[in-house]
Amino acid sequence: xxxxxxxxxxxxxxxxxxxxxxxxxxxxxxxxxxxxxxxxxxxxxxxxxxxxxxxxxxxxxxxxxxxxxxxxxxxxxxxxxxxxxxxxxxxxxxxxxxxxxxxxxxxxxxxxxxxxxxxxxxxxxxxxxxxxxxxxxxxxxxxxxxxxxxxxxxxxxxxxxxxxxxxxxxxxxxxxx
Numbered sequence: 001x002x003x004x005x006x007x008x009x010x011x012x013x014x015x016x017x018x019x020x021x022x023x024x025x026x027x028x029x030x031x032x033x034x035x036x037x038x039x040x041x042x043x044x045x046x047x048x049x050x051x052x053x054x055x056x057x058x059x060x061x062x063x064x065x066x067x068x069x070x071x072x073x074x075x076x077x078x079x080x081x082x083x084x085x086x087x088x089x090x091x092x093x094x095x096x097x098x099x100x101x102x103x104x105x106x107x108x109x110x111x112x113x114x115x116x117x118x119x120x121x122x123x124x125x126x127x128x129x130x131x132x133x134x135x136x137x138x139x140x141x142x143x144x145x146x147x148x149x150x151x152x153x154x155x156x157x158x159x160x161x162x163x164x165x166x167x168x169x170x171x172x173x174x175x176x177x
Contacts, residue, residue: 006095022144029076032141036134038081039125040064041072048072105172116171 009017026032044064048055055061068075092098104113128134133142135157142150 003096005097018140019144022140026141026144031076032137032144033080034077034133034137034141035081035084036125036128036137037075037077040129041068041075041078044072105170108171112171 022033044055044061047061048065055065064072089098102110102113104110124134128138131138131153133139133153135153139150139154139157143154144150
């Protein structure tokens with residue numbers, strides 16, 4: 001596409017809209033938003049498909065399959081994540097922002113950025129399973145219903161991010177000090 005990309009939405013307005021969507025979701029469905037459960041469903045379906053004997057022999061997979069008799073991929077979380085991906089694509093298309101690029105600091109090699117992204121995403125995904133939810137599910141949805149666990153999750157996520165930012169700052173800025 002040609003043309004100038006549209007400006008981003010005001011972050012305060014975007015936060016308000018996200019909060020409204022979150023509260024509407026809780027009111028309409030009785031559940032908050034979240035995405036890590038969709039990834040778990042994909043992993044369970046993959047194990048069921050490629051290693052069915054292993055899936056049947058492990059209580060975790062057996063219990064998950066028993067609680068999802070229609071199959072792991074037929075859960076609302078999977079459809080939510082597909083909707084988010086489709087919505088992001090439509091939004092990028094409408095705002096003229098469709099392109100492929102690797103976001104990184106000026107002194108970072110592409111391979112370093114890719115490895116760091118995969119490692120960080122894997123650690124966050126593992127942590128979301130330990131915490132029984134991701135940022136959206138545990139923190140945002142939890143805080144929307146004034147859950148102490150949701151508040152603690154958000155404090156932990158931002159606290160760790162601020163604590164570790166000092167050590168990773170050279171990946172993003174030009175200054176060496």
